[in-house]
Amino acid sequence: MSSLLIxxxxxxGGRLVERVIEDKRVARKIWKSCNAVYEIKPTLHYETGxxxxxxxxxxxxxxxxxxxxxxxxxxxxxxxxxxxxRRLLNEWIFPYPLIFDISKDDLNKLxxxxxxxxxxxxxxxxxxxxxxxEIYEIDPEELAYKTFGDPETNPEVVQQKFDKKHPGWVIYxxxxxxxxxxxxxxxxxxxxxPPFDRFWFPPRKSREEFEKRGWRTVxxxxxxxxxxxxxxxxxxxxxxTGDVEPCHGILVNAVIGVKRRGxxxxxxxxxxxxxxxKYGYIKxxxxxxxIVLWDMRYGNPLESLLHxxxxxxxxxxxxxxxxxxxxxxxxYDKFATQILWTKGIPSFxxxxxxxxxxxxxxxxxxxxxxxxxxxxxxxxxxxxxxxHKREKLSGSFLRGMVAEGVQPPSIIxxxxxYKVVVKWWKHFGYPFCNEKYVINKEKELEVDLEDL
Amino acid sequence: MAYFMVVLLDDSRMEKIKGTGLEEHIKYMFGxxxxxxxxxxxxxxxxxxxxxxxxxRVDSRGAITDVPVAFMRELFNQVVEKKSLGPEVVEGVLAxxxxxxxxxxxxxxxxxxxxxxx
Ligand SMILES: [Zn+2]
Numbered sequence: 001m002s003s004l005l006i007x008x009x010x011x012x013g014g015r016l017v018e019r020v021i022e023d024k025r026v027a028r029k030i031w032k033s034c035n036a037v038y039e040i041k042p043t044l045h046y047e048t049g050x051x052x053x054x055x056x057x058x059x060x061x062x063x064x065x066x067x068x069x070x071x072x073x074x075x076x077x078x079x080x081x082x083x084x085x086r087r088l089l090n091e092w093i094f095p096y097p098l099i100f101d102i103s104k105d106d107l108n109k110l111x112x113x114x115x116x117x118x119x120x121x122x123x124x125x126x127x128x129x130x131x132x133x134e135i136y137e138i139d140p141e142e143l144a145y146k147t148f149g150d151p152e153t154n155p156e157v158v159q160q161k162f163d164k165k166h167p168g169w170v171i172y173x174x175x176x177x178x179x180x181x182x183x184x185x186x187x188x189x190x191x192x193x194p195p196f197d198r199f200w201f202p203p204r205k206s207r208e209e210f211e212k213r214g215w216r217t218v219x220x221x222x223x224x225x226x227x228x229x230x231x232x233x234x235x236x237x238x239x240x241t242g243d244v245e246p247c248h249g250i251l252v253n254a255v256i257g258v259k260r261r262g263x264x265x266x267x268x269x270x271x272x273x274x275x276x277x278k279y280g281y282i283k284x285x286x287x288x289x290x291i292v293l294w295d296m297r298y299g300n301p302l303e304s305l306l307h308x309x310x311x312x313x314x315x316x317x318x319x320x321x322x323x324x325x326x327x328x329x330x331x332y333d334k335f336a337t338q339i340l341w342t343k344g345i346p347s348f349x350x351x352x353x354x355x356x357x358x359x360x361x362x363x364x365x366x367x368x369x370x371x372x373x374x375x376x377x378x379x380x381x382x383x384x385x386x387x388h389k390r391e392k393l394s395g396s397f398l399r400g401m402v403a404e405g406v407q408p409p410s411i412i413x414x415x416x417x418y419k420v421v422v423k424w425w426k427h428f429g430y431p432f433c434n435e436k437y438v439i440n441k442e443k444e445l446e447v448d449l450e451d452l
Numbered sequence: 453m454a455y456f457m458v459v460l461l462d463d464s465r466m467e468k469i470k471g472t473g474l475e476e477h478i479k480y481m482f483g484x485x486x487x488x489x490x491x492x493x494x495x496x497x498x499x500x501x502x503x504x505x506x507x508x509r510v511d512s513r514g515a516i517t518d519v520p521v522a523f524m525r526e527l528f529n530q531v532v533e534k535k536s537l538g539p540e541v542v543e544g545v546l547a548x549x550x551x552x553x554x555x556x557x558x559x560x561x562x563x564x565x566x567x568x569x570x
Contacts, residue, residue: 262507373481373482373483375481375482375483378483391481391482392512392513394511394512394515394517396509396511396517396518397458397511397515397517399518400458400517400518400524401460403521403524403563404460404521404524404525405563405564405565405566406460406462407462407566407568408486409482409485409486410485411482411483411485412482412485412486419568419569419570420570422565422566422568422570423570425563425565426565426570429561429562429563429565430561430562430563431563431565434560434561435560436561
């Protein structure tokens with residue numbers, strides 16, 4: 001065997017966290033042992049009241065191991081360490097505080113204390129438990145600022161003070177002021193609704209799937225968008241990295257969570273990516289579409305760190321990062337993510353890249369620029385290779401074309417991908433997420449639960 | 453910086469601009485697969501558009517995007533009516549700003565999907 005071969009990395013933290021009880025008899029016993037029961041509510045925007053987050057998505061991603069080695073809602077000392085050094089108390093790197101927050105009213109009503117077991121219901125059905133190890137108070141505004149950094153503390157990459165125009169800042173700002181810390185366990189696994197069910201590959205299952213397909217090397221493509229041909233070329237060409245041969249697999253991992261107006265609906269995003277392999281633009285033997293439940297925090301380099309953790313846990317060897325990765329506005333340097341993965345960001349606790357610090361990551365970054373159409377080469381060309389003037393394709397230009405009902409040419413968007421967009425357009429009466437979609441989605445969620 | 457707005461031309465729109473003398477200004481993108489016209493926008497009009505429509509933005513090429521679909525439809529109508537690609541086209545659109553905003557409000561609820569088989 002060549003010494004150059006790259007092996008599938010272990011999960012972050014060394015082993016997969018799996019905190020899901022499938023046996024209903026066991027689950028019922030555990031449920032009976034709860035001291036109190038609390039119905040999970042969406043986090044509402046602190047000013048407008050629109051839903052901005054649902055903690056159920058964090059519980060799912062933690063208990064199914066996407067966020068290994070995190071096992072629950074973080075204790076105060078852990079939150080402080082994450083904010084200061086982006087490390088958990090067990091030393092492993094992690095970018096964001098993850099907590100179970102409730103209002104003072106709810107805390108009083110529940111009457112729970114440390115050592116109690118809180119039963120959590122979702123859509124009125126038993127869902128999970130939280131074994132309370134600590135109860136503490138936070139200042140949501142301070143938490144919001146500290147989570148993302150600021151120009152004084154993080155001059156390497158933060159260009160602008162965060163404010164309420166940043167959706168991730170709003171999520172933390174809208175947290176309730178009391179935190180119940182402790183481990184979560186899912187005792188009644190929710191069923192993903194179609195079309196999401198067929199894209200549900202939690203880390204254990206995705207690793208098994210890679211094994212079955214003979215994928216030793218897999219590169220991840222992060223998405224929250226319907227793929228245009230530029231994305232398709234990015235996937236195809238980034239996969240030429242690898243070791244002695246190009247990556248065996250391309251994993252598309254779509255972040256499913258609270259939406260912003262103007263985004264494409266999640267249903268269209270996953271099925272449009274599936275159309276890329278279904279219609280042979282990338283062979284299905286080499287391409288797999290999957291999802292992770294998470295309300296994006298848009299923390300650019302910090303978000304990229306979380307993405308690296310999720311995809312390493314899923315079994316990927318490589319991760320594509322583009323310009324403005326998971327970014328909104330101009331809060332961070334356009335290349336903040338690529339700076340993190342090539343040089344590190346000392347003020348965030350990374351004097352070296354996250355792959356080169358103790359208790360860091362094993363997944364390899366593949367930093368990419370963009371593809372656009374070159375009329376001279378007569379093909380989709382890479383910005384750093386082609387020396388001609390290219391026709392740049394902005395997302396807003398494409399959205400405008402779609403909204404006007406003009407079918408994009410197949411060199412921009414594959415006809416089968418466009419058909420998926422129109423299919424869901426007919427379903428929702430709208431091609432993008434509007435207010436109605438956003439509110440309904442947070443009411444219905446992506447899952448249904450059975451009785452226990 | 454010079455600003456502009458893009459008017460996309462599908463087959464039905466191509467019919468409507470026949471004989472307006474604008475055919476010679478048609479631009480082709482993406483290997484000839486996309487036909488379009490570019491309407492000139494001056495600084496003053498750009499500012500007016502941005503002030504009237506909060507979603508509107510200017511992209512890196514100087515193109516004004518993300519205005520309501522009703523705006524884009526009227527933009528095409530004005531091109532045909534004025535047989536021009538000059539600033540008077542956007543002036544014509546902005547003269548109907550109230551009407552456009554009314555339609556735009558409904559647009560955030562519903563947009564008719566294209567009649568294609570899915
Ligand atoms: Zn070229």
